[in-house]
Amino acid sequence: MNTTHPAERILLGPGPSPVPARVLRALGAPTLGHLDPQYLAIMDETCERLRQVFRTRNPLTFPVSGTGMAGMECLAVNLIEPGDEVIVGVNGVFGGRMKDVMERCGATVHALEAPWGEVFSLDQVAAALKAHPKSRIVALVQAETSTGALQSLEGMADLVHGAGALFLVDAVTSLGGHELRVDDWGIDAIYSGTQKCLSCPPGLSPVSFGERALARMDARKSKPQSWYLDVSMLRKYYLAGAGAGGGRVYHHTAPINMTYALNEALAIVLEEGLDARIARHAAAHQRLRAGLEAMGLSYIPKHSLHTLNCIGIPAGADDLKVRRRLLDEYGIEIGAGLGVMAGKAWRIGLMGHGATTRNVDLVLTALREVLK
Numbered sequence: 001m002n003t004t005h006p007a008e009r010i011l012l013g014p015g016p017s018p019v020p021a022r023v024l025r026a027l028g029a030p031t032l033g034h035l036d037p038q039y040l041a042i043m044d045e046t047c048e049r050l051r052q053v054f055r056t057r058n059p060l061t062f063p064v065s066g067t068g069m070a071g072m073e074c075l076a077v078n079l080i081e082p083g084d085e086v087i088v089g090v091n092g093v094f095g096g097r098m099k100d101v102m103e104r105c106g107a108t109v110h111a112l113e114a115p116w117g118e119v120f121s122l123d124q125v126a127a128a129l130k131a132h133p134k135s136r137i138v139a140l141v142q143a144e145t146s147t148g149a150l151q152s153l154e155g156m157a158d159l160v161h162g163a164g165a166l167f168l169v170d171a172v173t174s175l176g177g178h179e180l181r182v183d184d185w186g187i188d189a190i191y192s193g194t195q196k197c198l199s200c201p202p203g204l205s206p207v208s209f210g211e212r213a214l215a216r217m218d219a220r221k222s223k224p225q226s227w228y229l230d231v232s233m234l235r236k237y238y239l240a241g242a243g244a245g246g247g248r249v250y251h252h253t254a255p256i257n258m259t260y261a262l263n264e265a266l267a268i269v270l271e272e273g274l275d276a277r278i279a280r281h282a283a284a285h286q287r288l289r290a291g292l293e294a295m296g297l298s299y300i301p302k303h304s305l306h307t308l309n310c311i312g313i314p315a316g317a318d319d320l321k322v323r324r325r326l327l328d329e330y331g332i333e334i335g336a337g338l339g340v341m342a343g344k345a346w347r348i349g350l351m352g353h354g355a356t357t358r359n360v361d362l363v364l365t366a367l368r369e370v371l372k
């Protein structure tokens with residue numbers, strides 16, 4: 001194995017996704033100090049671009065240091081106090097992780113369960129709120145990467161707010177690939193990741209908190225269990241003028257070069273245009289789907305993501321051998337099944353820079369050859 005020069009793979013798994021050369025070049029720019037006015041300007045620009053991509057005006061929108069899981073923990077530790085009741089949609093690995101993370105924060109989690117590959121209806125969420133009227137949070141995963149299912153979010157916030165709860169969303173595999181409207185859809189707090197549809201290396205987790213979430217944090221009786229992820233301190237660094245004397249307060253050293261990379265990745269998203277980008281993901285998915293179905297392969301979820309295609313492994317195919325040959329002979333990475341789908345599914349990601357006609361036709365050709 002060559003440990004000096006990593007190979008150029010074609011990343012068509014559940015993340016990371018292919019990173020454009022522009023983003024890699026940005027990553028290699030000179031490291032500034034985290035309180036250097038020039039760096040602060042870059043960071044402010046990054047946060048403003050994140051607002052545009054999240055389609056929100058929330059001032060408190062910034063990249064948490066850490067991958068998508070750090071964003072999940074950030075929402076949980078700041079918005080939950082021990083003893084709180086919360087409702088979490090569990091229909092795959094990531095819903096299950098939210099339940100685990102929230103229980104570690106001391107919450108009593110009412111899991112709203114659905115079979116893997118299925119999603120939740122407005123009626124199911126309404127019924128859960130009726131059954132657990134003291135719930136302070138409802139959390140759903142928009143793009144459940146473990147099953148490839150797309151959760152519709154429209155209309156959910158009215159139910160959740162009507163019951164006095166906050167609406168939390170995991171948008172790790174949807175931000176920049178699927179339609180997502182934080183303000184229009186009434187989402188109170190949301191997190192994502194850089195290495196999925198934003199096509200940036202892993203290392204940051206964009207988050208956004210709305211007014212209701214801020215009020216909840218301000219009314220806390222106890223400090224969040226995590227010092228590193230405590231938003232009441234983080235905001236004094238990330239929000240201009242929120243720190244002592246209207247300045248910025250050092251909390252932890254921001255991942256400077258990763259911020260450059262994210263800023264460039266977001267510039268690329270906005271140059272393409274969100275709507276055009278979402279349409280490109282839809283077109284790539286449809287092309288892949290037509291090709292896979294023509295080969296006799298079938299999708300597992302009824303409501304499939306565009307960004308992650310979860311298909312059943314055909315009878316007689318050797319899961320490991322097929323994925324190994326794709327990697328060795330074609331340089332293509334696809335994902336294995338996760339959790340209960342291990343050994344039963346393949347997950348082909350078409351995310352960000354990777355969602356192209358070229359990649360779709362390549363993976364279809366390679367799969368056809370390998371499955372012969």
Ligand SMILES: *Cc1c(COP(=O)(O)O)cnc(C)c1O
Binds near residue numbers: 141143202
């Ligand atoms: C990838 C993913 C995560 C976790 O992100 P990491 O960057 O691996 O920490 C969380 N939720 C969903 C839906 C994901 O796809």
